[in-house]
Amino acid sequence: MKKSYNKRNFLLDKVPYILLGLILIIALIIFFLIKSRLPLTFFTEMQENTENKTEYSVFIASPTSGEVFNFTNENETIPIEIKAKEVESSDYTINIFVNENKIKSFTSPPYKYNWNPGSSGEYKIIARLVDDDNNVIAESNAITFTVQYESEPENEADVSTDIKEKKTNVIYNSNFRYDNTIPAGLPIFSYKCYTPPVIDGIIQEWDKFESFSSFVPTIKKENYTSHTDIAGIFYSCWDDDNFYFAIKVVDDVFNQQYTGNQINKGDSITIVFDTNLEEDMYITSYNNDDYRIDFSPGNFGGIAAESFMNWPSSAPPVGTVIASKKLSDGYAIEVRIPWYNFWGYVPEDEDMLGFTISILDTDNLDSTECVISSSKTFDFNNTSTLGAIALIDVGDVYSNPEDEASDSN
Numbered sequence: 339m340k341k342s343y344n345k346r347n348f349l350l351d352k353v354p355y356i357l358l359g360l361i362l363i364i365a366l367i368i369f370f371l372i373k374s375r376l377p378l379t380f381f382t383e384m385q386e387n388t389e390n391k392t393e394y395s396v397f398i399a400s401p402t403s404g405e406v407f408n409f410t411n412e413n414e415t416i417p418i419e420i421k422a423k424e425v426e427s428s429d430y431t432i433n434i435f436v437n438e439n440k441i442k443s444f445t446s447p448p449y450k451y452n453w454n455p456g457s458s459g460e461y462k463i464i465a466r467l468v469d470d471d472n473n474v475i476a477e478s479n480a481i482t483f484t485v486q487y488e489s490e491p492e493n494e495a496d497v498s499t500d501i502k503e504k505k506t507n508v509i510y511n512s513n514f515r516y517d518n519t520i521p522a523g524l525p526i527f528s529y530k531c532y533t534p535p536v537i538d539g540i541i542q543e544w545d546k547f548e549s550f551s552s553f554v555p556t557i558k559k560e561n562y563t564s565h566t567d568i569a570g571i572f573y574s575c576w577d578d579d580n581f582y583f584a585i586k587v588v589d590d591v592f593n594q595q596y597t598g599n600q601i602n603k604g605d606s607i608t609i610v611f612d613t614n615l616e617e618d619m620y621i622t623s624y625n626n627d628d629y630r631i632d633f634s635p636g637n638f639g640g641i642a643a644e645s646f647m648n649w650p651s652s653a654p655p656v657g658t659v660i661a662s663k664k665l666s667d668g669y670a671i672e673v674r675i676p677w678y679n680f681w682g683y684v685p686e687d688e689d690m691l692g693f694t695i696s697i698l699d700t701d702n703l704d705s706t707e708c709v710i711s712s713s714k715t716f717d718f719n720n721t722s723t724l725g726a727i728a729l730i731d732v733g734d735v736y737s738n739p740e741d742e743a744s745d746s747n
């Protein structure tokens with residue numbers, strides 16, 4: 339009994355395998371039947387095509403045809419990306435031409451380059467693959483694109499003659515690194531405030547104060563493309579107790595997942611002060627009157643906005659209040675830092691401090707991809723790259739602004 343049961347069971351177990359084998363055999367028969375009915379070239383041509391592609395072919399993947407770039411500053415660039423098939427010989431060059439002027443040559447991948455056009459106009463870009471003897475082996479598609487520079491509105495007219503005179507005096511009477519500031523020779527001006535700003539991340543109350551938005555790419559600047567990637571507008575003011583600032587950052591991809599001494603790896607702000615600039619003009623290293631503070635907007639989720647002093651301490655600055663707001667195209671930060679964090683420094687009208695504010699941008703990687711700063715060059719470890727900020731008392735900017743304007747006429 340037991341034996342016959344086992345035998346039948348064994349055969350039943352094999353049924354699925356037999357069926358599968360049959361299906362495979364039928365599929366193969368159908369395949370060969372179809373193949374014999376199609377012209378022979380159907381299969382061979384497909385092979386030839388792929389072979390031609392592996393020979394020499396270059397293709398412009400960015401910019402795209404008809405693309406329009408609206409630029410607001412002279413540092414913005416066109417991201418150029420060339421796709422090229424693996425080239426067997428090592429003696430080749432890919433030349434990039436814009437309006438038939440060679441702007442870049444590649445001899446190895448990646449074929450990526452951020453090109454600064456410098457002026458508005460219509461441009462045509464083409465890539466040519468040449469051999470060792472400069473013979474053109476392949477030419478890419480030709481792409482036409484447009485660049486438009488929009489001039490930034492001047493707010494110089496709003497400033498009264500009294501304030502202009504005061505600024506001229508401060509510049510004349512103080513020593514700072516003229517070449518580092520943007521524009522050269524002009525520090526950032528910070529007005530004394532008679533009513534402290536409300537630290538809530540809403541920065542409307544700042545429009546009476548001077549703004550700075552001429553940030554330039556400094557660290558990893560080859561990654562900088564346009565003002566939609568990273569840009570900012572900075573405001574500041576001061577009183578006897580605190581330094582206040584607000585910054586509105588435009589950033590296409592918000593990414594901050596770090597805290598404490600790591601916040602610089604995500605989207606963040608770094609400010610460096612030198613409270614004794616006059617005596618440290620030729621010192622490149624940080625000393626006991628320099629302060630480097632990082633500010634994080636948090637992630638608008640579980641991580642709160644915070645500040646962290648990297649030099650000279652390695653701890654959050656004492657008594658500092660920070661608030662942030664997520665915006666549709668970036669974020670805003672508002673901060674109050676008590677002066678007592680800057681040991682022995684007491685602010686006075688017409689003080690000139692070493693100063694640089696930098697915006698650090700992380701989009702898709704795990705650390706900083708690009709930095710833009712308020713001084714022409716910026717290096718975290720070199721205080722001689724700092725620009726300057728002038729603290730000036732021009733009276734209460736909220737008291738009768740109409741009267742002051744008519745006085746100056």
Ligand SMILES: [Ca+2]
Pocket residue numbers: 535536537538539540541542543672
């Ligand atoms: Ca506010």
Ligand SMILES: [Ca+2]
Pocket residue numbers: 566567568589590591699700701
């Ligand atoms: Ca960005």
Ligand SMILES: [Ca+2]
Pocket residue numbers: 612613614615618621624625626627628721
């Ligand atoms: Ca110093």
Ligand SMILES: [Ca+2]
Pocket residue numbers: 589590591592593605699700701
């Ligand atoms: Ca970002």
